[in-house]
Amino acid sequence: MSKxxxxxPSRAEQTDNKRKAIxxxxxxxxxxxxSHGTTLDDVAERLGVTKTxxxxxxxxxxxxxxxxxxxxxxxxxxxxxxxERDGSNGLEKIxxxxxxxxxxxxxxxxxxxxxxxxxxxxxGTAGPIIALRDAFEKxxxxxxxxGIRDGSIxxxxxxxxxxxxxxxxxxVTKWYSPEGPWTAEQASxxxxxxxxxxFSAQPGAALTSDLHQSIMSFTxxxxxEG
Amino acid sequence: MSKxxxxxPSRAEQTDNKRKAIxxxxxxxxxxxxSHGTTLDDVAERLGVTKTxxxxxxxxxxxxxxxxxxxxxxxxxxxxxxxERDGSNGLEKIxxxxxxxxxxxxxxxxxxxxxxxxxxxxxGTAGPIIALRDAFEKxxxxxxxxGIRDGSIxxxxxxxxxxxxxxxxxxVTKWYSPEGPWTAEQASxxxxxxxxxxFSAQPGAALTSDLHQSIMSFTxxxxxEG
DNA sequence: TTATTTAGTGAATATTGAGTAACAATAGTT
DNA sequence: AACTATTGTTACTCAATATTCACTAAATAA
Numbered sequence: 367m368s369k370x371x372x373x374x375p376s377r378a379e380q381t382d383n384k385r386k387a388i389x390x391x392x393x394x395x396x397x398x399x400x401s402h403g404t405t406l407d408d409v410a411e412r413l414g415v416t417k418t419x420x421x422x423x424x425x426x427x428x429x430x431x432x433x434x435x436x437x438x439x440x441x442x443x444x445x446x447x448x449x450e451r452d453g454s455n456g457l458e459k460i461x462x463x464x465x466x467x468x469x470x471x472x473x474x475x476x477x478x479x480x481x482x483x484x485x486x487x488x489x490g491t492a493g494p495i496i497a498l499r500d501a502f503e504k505x506x507x508x509x510x511x512x513g514i515r516d517g518s519i520x521x522x523x524x525x526x527x528x529x530x531x532x533x534x535x536x537x538v539t540k541w542y543s544p545e546g547p548w549t550a551e552q553a554s555x556x557x558x559x560x561x562x563x564x565f566s567a568q569p570g571a572a573l574t575s576d577l578h579q580s581i582m583s584f585t586x587x588x589x590x591e592g
Numbered sequence: 593m594s595k596x597x598x599x600x601p602s603r604a605e606q607t608d609n610k611r612k613a614i615x616x617x618x619x620x621x622x623x624x625x626x627s628h629g630t631t632l633d634d635v636a637e638r639l640g641v642t643k644t645x646x647x648x649x650x651x652x653x654x655x656x657x658x659x660x661x662x663x664x665x666x667x668x669x670x671x672x673x674x675x676e677r678d679g680s681n682g683l684e685k686i687x688x689x690x691x692x693x694x695x696x697x698x699x700x701x702x703x704x705x706x707x708x709x710x711x712x713x714x715x716g717t718a719g720p721i722i723a724l725r726d727a728f729e730k731x732x733x734x735x736x737x738x739g740i741r742d743g744s745i746x747x748x749x750x751x752x753x754x755x756x757x758x759x760x761x762x763x764v765t766k767w768y769s770p771e772g773p774w775t776a777e778q779a780s781x782x783x784x785x786x787x788x789x790x791f792s793a794q795p796g797a798a799l800t801s802d803l804h805q806s807i808m809s810f811t812x813x814x815x816x817e818g
Numbered sequence: 819t820t821a822t823t824t825a826g827t828g829a830a831t832a833t834t835g836a837g838t839a840a841c842a843a844t845a846g847t848t
Numbered sequence: 849a850a851c852t853a854t855t856g857t858t859a860c861t862c863a864a865t866a867t868t869c870a871c872t873a874a875a876t877a878a
Contacts, residue, residue, distance in 0.1 A: 402628035537759025564790035
């Protein structure tokens with residue numbers, strides 16, 4: 367059955383890879399310009415094919431957007447799981463989970479995708495994605511509450527804490543560029559450390575991440591500015 | 593000359609008011625759905641007029657978007673000025689300025705507007721707005737640096753600190769609703785306190801804002817969810 | 819080799835939404 | 849009242865872009 371000891375990808379695998387490539391590339395552009403501001407021609411061009419070719423792999427634009435969100439949520443939950451497993455208290459779980467999430471998104475998809483533009487998803491289709499997002503946020507809130515109980519997090523409104531954290535994380539879309547001086551690793555760690563320090567019960571007297579150590583390097587990438 | 597002791601607004605004043613109303617309403621929708629995701633029909637409908645009527649007051653959609661950003665930046669700078677005047681150190685200046693900015697934006701325009709979608713502004717017109725935004729960010733960074741020097745802010749990468757803060761602030765777009773349980777005042781204060789605590793040199797052992805005190809009210813508005 | 823399935827192309831087609839033109843109503847002016 | 853300027857409407861035009869169609873080339877299977 368299997369030829370070449372499976373070293374050569376099968377047709378189905380290739381198709382799957384292509385679909386994933388489309389989703390990844392679309393996610394990048396959607397994040398930068400918003401889904402409404404992005405044409406399928408844009409996406410296709412970046413992949414070196416024609417727009418029509420995309421339709422072999424996705425049903426329509428809405429479908430593609432849906433897939434982007436779905437993938438982002440998958441990654442998010444995966445990392446939150448790691449955090450829950452490896453962290454020893456609420457705060458640590460959040461830090462590990464969110465740092466991993468952010469790092470993966472930045473390096474893999476260019477940037478996080480979760481930003482759900484209201485009404486961007488066509489009627490009806492938004493429901494499932496919103497449900498996923500809400501579940502994710504709830505999971506994060508639970509960790510905040512856990513942290514408050516175990517003493518790692520200061521008494522804080524969990525909803526607000528999560529909104530603050532997600533805002534800081536998703537805004538990365540606007541300023542991070544892989545061409546800039548910061549690696550995905552550095553940026554993720556430094557940002558999460560900074561943001562979570564806001565509700566840490568024992569905020570260290572100094573920040574430990576690279577980027578904060580060398581605060582003389584005041585220049586960062588900013589792709590879309592003159 | 594002046595009739596009714598100027599109690600009745602002049603023609604020019606009315607025109608001006610209408611233009612402002614358009615900008616405010618447009619800002620709200622742009623913030624929610626992005627400018628690409630918003631049609632002028634949407635804006636007009638919310639104002640109870642037809643699209644064509646808008647064209648009496650703005651030249652075109654791009655013009656309108658431009659005006660929105662301009663107004664947002666004006667408010668931002670105004671409040672940063674207040675912060676610089678009234679705050680006694682870098683951290684306080686930032687807190688006062690940003691809390692005021694956020695409160696005003698939330699109650700006045702529904703929500704902050706600064707979110708500049710790449711390519712949303714037509715070629716050429718983006719320049720001035722980006723310049724304004726950059727100036728604003730630089731002004732914020734200066735305050736962070738000032739805070740580091742005067743000991744109110746922990747050594748931190750100023751760029752990253754500003755990005756974190758702005759992310760937390762602008763994300764408000766996604767979750768705040770005036771119909772929800774939180775007033776603009778409450779939300780602004782609690783959010784800024786939380787976010788700036790991330791780089792405060794003397795982070796208090798507890799958060800003082802209303803919303804954090806009563807952490808049992810775990811429910812907040814979330815307009816677009818089931 | 820020959821047939822069949824898969825991947826992709828370029829040219830239609832349909833829809834959406836910005837912007838315009840011609841007219842209607844309204845209010846202010848003489 | 850008659851005249852004029854202002855504000856708004858209805859009914860378009862036109863460009864951009866999503867989606868579909870008919871067809872070609874390449875890969876796989878028989």
